[in-house]
Amino acid sequence: MRYQPASASLYKKNRNKVIERLPSKSIAVFHSNDILPTNADGTMRFRQNNDLLYLCGIDQEETILVICPDYPEPSMREMLFIKPTSEQIAIWEGxxxxxxxxxxxxxxxNIKWTTDFELIFQSLMTLSKHVFLNTNEHLRADVKVQTRDARFIKDCKEKFPLHQYHRVAPMMHKFRSVKEPEEIIQLQKACDITESGFRRVLSFVKPAVLEYEIEAEYLHEFVKQGSRGFAYEPIIASGKNACVLHYIQNNGPCQDGDLILFDVGAEYGNYNADMSRSIPVNGRFSKRQRQVYDAVLRVQREAMNLLRPGISIQAYHKEIGLIMQAELVSLGLIDQTDIKNQDPEKPAYRKYFMHGTSHHLGLDVHDVGTMHDPIQAGMVFTVEPGIYILEEGLGIRLENNIVIEENGYRDLMKNIPIDPEEIETLMNE
Known part of the structure; x- marks a missing residue:
């Protein structure tokens, strides 16, 4: 494998969380993702279903995990079905x-081939009452392609219509939102690789370089360090492009006097980093750029101190809005009249800071986890305030990844340069 997976003890621990929550006579089934087609006979790169990976670590297509804790035969209480291999498969696919x-x-x-699944599953279902099946229930999911999980739900209900069916997603969201120490190690590795990419780019950027050339530098470093590449489509946004929140074209020139906003992260072992930085193309911040940069940095530092066990994300985001509001007043972007006349549902600061400050991070970049229950120690969040001034062609976002601890936080990106003077020094060495 390209990456070093976590130990089996992590996956045993994760499965036990599910087992402890299942009612008696339950069975839970988890499927791998499909390999999706492109055109003709082409396929996309395989990406494992994160719930399955979380529970067994198997990063391979056509994998099925079955948990049936009360089955009379102990060896059948946990079963993993994997794709049969052969000399022919080895020649063509490796x-x-x-x-x-x-x-x-x-x-x-108990490891079986997938060819044995149907007959064994029939036996397990005869002594089961509750069936827990998996679906993508992320808050912002928009699933238009039928998944392997969805096909299995349909087939299972047709064959076994009188069982009691349940959603496993809510418990998986709860479990996955609080990271185990072994997961933090994987996330730290992803952040460290991201750091290497950023430091490489600091010595590469100069006026007239193209955004996609910078993207290539990141990718080179990420892959060289054992990552499969970007955790998500990278944003390399210079000048006014930085005011487009999801700018991914990365095809413009970087002009002398502009800033470049990077929103990039490396993936490692299916865990993801998510970093944002803003740097001057020519290696020196202008006075105005530095004013806005310092304002964003102050908001980020205050936000990190606010994220702690017991508070709600809603209360946190409301407080960050007030902090950002004060900074925008100081920058002359809004005034007290704007604040007095604002629509409470669309506060004045939203003109220049229009996205949330934090989201869960883990096996998904926008990881699963409730946005309503209080924050707990062990959760991992991004902290990413930004100010976007389209009329000035200036957009700045600064983003670090932090682990919530009982008495504070641990910054997984503490070694990635963010101080503006350090950035200038590194760019001009």
Whole structure:
């Protein structure tokens, strides 16, 4: 494997969380993602279903995990079904998991081929009452392609219509939102690779370089360090492009006197970093750029101190809005009249800061996890305030990834340059 996976103990621990929450006579089934087509006989790169990976660590297509804690035969209480391999498959597709390898990685002793699934599943269902099946229930999910999970739900209900069916997603969201120490290690590795990419870029950027040339520098460093590449489509936005929040064209020139906004992160072992930085193309911030940069940096530092166990994300975002409002007044972008006359549903500061400050981070970049329950120690969040002034062609966002601890936070990106004077020094070495 390109990356070093976590130990089997993590996956055993994660499965036990599910087992402890299942009612008696339950069965839970998790499927891998499909390999999706492009055109003709082309396919996209495979990306594992994150819930399955969280529970067994198997990063391979056509994988099924079945948990049936009350089954009379102990060896069938946890079963993993993997794709049968052969010499022919090895020639055309390369190495696939053997049963022994899957056992060692997942910690599951009973490994079967997927060709055995239907007959065994029939036996498990005869003694089960509650069936827990998986779906994508992310708050912002917009699923237009039928998944392997969705097909299985349809088939299962047709074959076994009298069982009691349940959603497993709510419990998975709860479990995955609080990271285990082994997961923090993977996230730190993703952040460290991201740091290497950023430091490489600081010595590369100069006037007239193209945005996609910078993207290539990041990708080179990420892959060289054992990442499969970007955690998400990277944003390399110079000048006024930085005022487009999801700018991913990355095809413009970087002009002398402009800033470049980077929103990039490396993936490592399916865990994701999510970093934003803003740097001057010519290696020196102008007075105005520095004023806005310092304002964003102050908001970020205050935001990090506000994120702590027990508070709600809603209360946190409301407080950040007030902090940003004060900074925008100081910058002369809004005034007290704007604030007095604002629509409470669309406060004045939203003209220049129109997105949220933090989201869960983990196996998904916008990771699953409730946005309504109080924050807990072990959760990982981005902290990413920004100010976007279209009329000045200036957009600045600064983003770090932090682990919430009982008495504060741990900054996974503390080594990534963010101080403006350090950035200038590194760019001019």
């Amino acid at each position: 190495h696939k998991f053997t049963q022994e390898e899957a056992k060692a990685l997942s910690g599951i002793t």
